[in-house]
Amino acid sequence: MNNALEINNLSIHYQTDSGEVRALRNVNLKVPDGKVVGIVGESGCGKSTLMSAIINLLSENAIVKNGKILFENTDILTMSKHRLRKLRGYDIATVFQDPMTTFNPVMTIGQQLTDFQHRFKERNRQQKRQKIIEMFELVGIPDPAQRLNQFPHEFSGGMRQRMAIAAALLMNPRLLVADEPTTALDVTMEAQILHLLRKMKNDFNGSILIITHHLGVVAELCDYITVMYAGEVVEQGTVEDIFYRPSHPYTKALLECDPAVLKRKTRYLPTIKGRIPDLRTPPPGCVFANRCSKVSAQCTQTAPPVVDLSDGNHWCICHEVSK
Numbered sequence: 001m002n003n004a005l006e007i008n009n010l011s012i013h014y015q016t017d018s019g020e021v022r023a024l025r026n027v028n029l030k031v032p033d034g035k036v037v038g039i040v041g042e043s044g045c046g047k048s049t050l051m052s053a054i055i056n057l058l059s060e061n062a063i064v065k066n067g068k069i070l071f072e073n074t075d076i077l078t079m080s081k082h083r084l085r086k087l088r089g090y091d092i093a094t095v096f097q098d099p100m101t102t103f104n105p106v107m108t109i110g111q112q113l114t115d116f117q118h119r120f121k122e123r124n125r126q127q128k129r130q131k132i133i134e135m136f137e138l139v140g141i142p143d144p145a146q147r148l149n150q151f152p153h154e155f156s157g158g159m160r161q162r163m164a165i166a167a168a169l170l171m172n173p174r175l176l177v178a179d180e181p182t183t184a185l186d187v188t189m190e191a192q193i194l195h196l197l198r199k200m201k202n203d204f205n206g207s208i209l210i211i212t213h214h215l216g217v218v219a220e221l222c223d224y225i226t227v228m229y230a231g232e233v234v235e236q237g238t239v240e241d242i243f244y245r246p247s248h249p250y251t252k253a254l255l256e257c258d259p260a261v262l263k264r265k266t267r268y269l270p271t272i273k274g275r276i277p278d279l280r281t282p283p284p285g286c287v288f289a290n291r292c293s294k295v296s297a298q299c300t301q302t303a304p305p306v307v308d309l310s311d312g313n314h315w316c317i318c319h320e321v322s323k
């Protein structure tokens, strides 16, 4: 199977006055053609850094220490400006947590989404408008033709997120990267957007990379899951591997804290005790050692090995897990 995106051994640090923050360390990830891959982890695990690197929009103080992000065999991190312009929004489309960031508040939605299609020279203005109406129908926006003349603030949060997804798909991208697409929405809206993304998964030919801290989102949508902790990938596998055969103690702890996964109704949600380590001085051994219930002496001293649990498809890094 070919990969729409392949990340090899990626390490990114941030330069700060108090030292270098090792935000990503030796991250490996593949997004196979036509598949949905989810990245999960707590706040601070490096999800946004990874997302920014994929579209080559890292902060000025970021330094790529090593690694590659391959899209069609070309490294995004060293792409020419011209190629990057084609990549962003055309080959790779993005949907962010706050859909307001996608739209210009002082232009009508119709104008903006017509302009979004400027690369499609073969479509005239009328055809571009027709394409938007078709996309709006697909994502469930009622009276699409009338709504083209409205401004972004005239739509609800959920409708704006539908429009952001429509805008991304208008480009027919090879890869859609969605960063916390449901986090800013209430529970009802979230369910509707998840339903929409599930439908898109079947209609859309490209691949999807979805970044979230919400396990329910990945369970509903993904084929593969990457679990990140403190800048490292700690476990990777199919959705079944991660939900039915979790191996890394962090993955297990995440699952135990998730309300959707918890069978019993609890008044207070459990949390993982302790804190993510300071990424300016990550520990020499396992990054999860200070919070792990299975911690042993070697965990605090030596970096954990990669444990292959299923022919390279399901693996984790841990001293205490054996095949």
Ligand SMILES: Nc1ncnc2c1ncn2[C@@H]1O[C@H](COP(=O)(O)OP(=O)(O)OP(=O)(O)O)[C@@H](O)[C@H]1O
Residues within 6 Å of the ligand: 014, 015, 016, 021, 023, 041, 042, 043, 044, 045, 046, 047, 048, 049, 050, 059, 061, 279
């Ligand atoms: N521009 C920056 N300068 C310095 N440190 C940064 C910068 N951006 C992120 N970091 C640090 O890098 C680490 C990873 O941050 P990142 O935002 O990628 O994680 P995240 O998982 O997306 O978290 P969140 O969900 O809170 O955004 C954190 O320790 C964060 O404080």
